[in-house]
Amino acid sequence: MSKRKQHAPELVSRFGVHPTMIHQWKRALPEGTSGVFGLVFLLQAKGATEQNLGLMRRIDEQFMETPFFGVRQMTWHLRNGGHVVNEKRIRRLMRLMGCMPIYQKPNTSRTTKGRKTYSYLLRGLRVERSNQIWCSDTTFLPMRCGVLYLVAILGRHTRKVLVWYISNTLEADFCAEALNEAIHKFGSPEIMNTDQGSQFTSFTWTDRLPGCIQSA
Numbered sequence: 001m002s003k004r005k006q007h008a009p010e011l012v013s014r015f016g017v018h019p020t021m022i023h024q025w026k027r028a029l030p031e032g033t034s035g036v037f038g039l040v041f042l043l044q045a046k047g048a049t050e051q052n053l054g055l056m057r058r059i060d061e062q063f064m065e066t067p068f069f070g071v072r073q074m075t076w077h078l079r080n081g082g083h084v085v086n087e088k089r090i091r092r093l094m095r096l097m098g099c100m101p102i103y104q105k106p107n108t109s110r111t112t113k114g115r116k117t118y119s120y121l122l123r124g125l126r127v128e129r130s131n132q133i134w135c136s137d138t139t140f141l142p143m144r145c146g147v148l149y150l151v152a153i154l155g156r157h158t159r160k161v162l163v164w165y166i167s168n169t170l171e172a173d174f175c176a177e178a179l180n181e182a183i184h185k186f187g188s189p190e191i192m193n194t195d196q197g198s199q200f201t202s203f204t205w206t207d208r209l210p211g212c213i214q215s216a
Contacts, residue, residue, distance in 0.1 A: 055083065056093055063099050070101045117196055121215035130157050133215075134182070134189035138170065138199060151175045151199070153182045162186055172204040179208050191215050 055078065062077055063069060069077065071091045078085050127133055133156035141148045151174060152164040163182040167174035193215040194200035206214065 052093060055085065055090075056097055058083070059090070059093060059097065059099065063094075063097075068101050117201065118214040120193075121191060121213065122193055127156050130155060131187055131189050132157055133191045133193060134162070135193045136175070136179070136200065137195060138175065138197065141166070149174075151178050153178055155186070156193070170199070172199040172202040175199040176204045176208060179205065183208065188212055 058078060058081065059074060062074065066073070071087050071094060074094065075085060075087045075090045078090065122133065125133075134153055135156055136151060136153045138149055138151045141150055149167050149170045150164060151167075153162045154160065155162055162185070163178045165174050165178040165181075188209065189212055191213045192209055199205060
């Protein structure tokens with residue numbers, strides 16, 4: 001009798017784990033194994049006992065709610081829930097599950113080599129009219145499955161957000177698209193103030209501001 005291949009939703013239902021865990025485990029399967037049989041093989045090879053599977057379910061549930069939890073916070077959370085665990089065990093399970101906590105990284109303002117850098121020009125400058133000064137910056141938004149990046153362009157005089165865009169990559173293109181829309185709606189600024197991040201020093205960004213003074 002042939003063994004029917006079971007897909008991720010069925011495995012999720014049977015083992016009570018998140019779909020992400022199923023896909024990560026299946027990628028780690030030895031060649032020639034598949035479906036639930038391969039998954040069981042992998043779990044046995046990893047020493048995933050019923051108790052560990054229960055802990056992994058609790059970790060997965062909590063990690064979906066608080067993706068910034070590292071090993072220490074997750075251990076405290078499980079202990080508060082009555083589980084007798086230590087950091088070493090939780091670290092091993094989180095690594096097996098592929099749970100990497102989300103935290104702010106310094107890459108959103110990294111300068112591109114070879115690009116021109118700019119001086120800060122706003123010190124002591126009076127802001128008296130619209131389009132005199134625009135400001136822009138990027139940040140990240142923690143999501144349940146990774147992060148999204150946000151760019152916003154603000155008018156310094158009105159103190160309002162002119163345009164904002166969201167992207168799943170921190171490339172210059174989505175920043176340039178936001179700038180294009182802002183210019184189309186409001187005209188070009190006299191001064192554009194940003195940080196020295198690669199998005200704002202790239203030609204993709206600066207070529208759209210030919211008559212504008214750059215400040216950083």
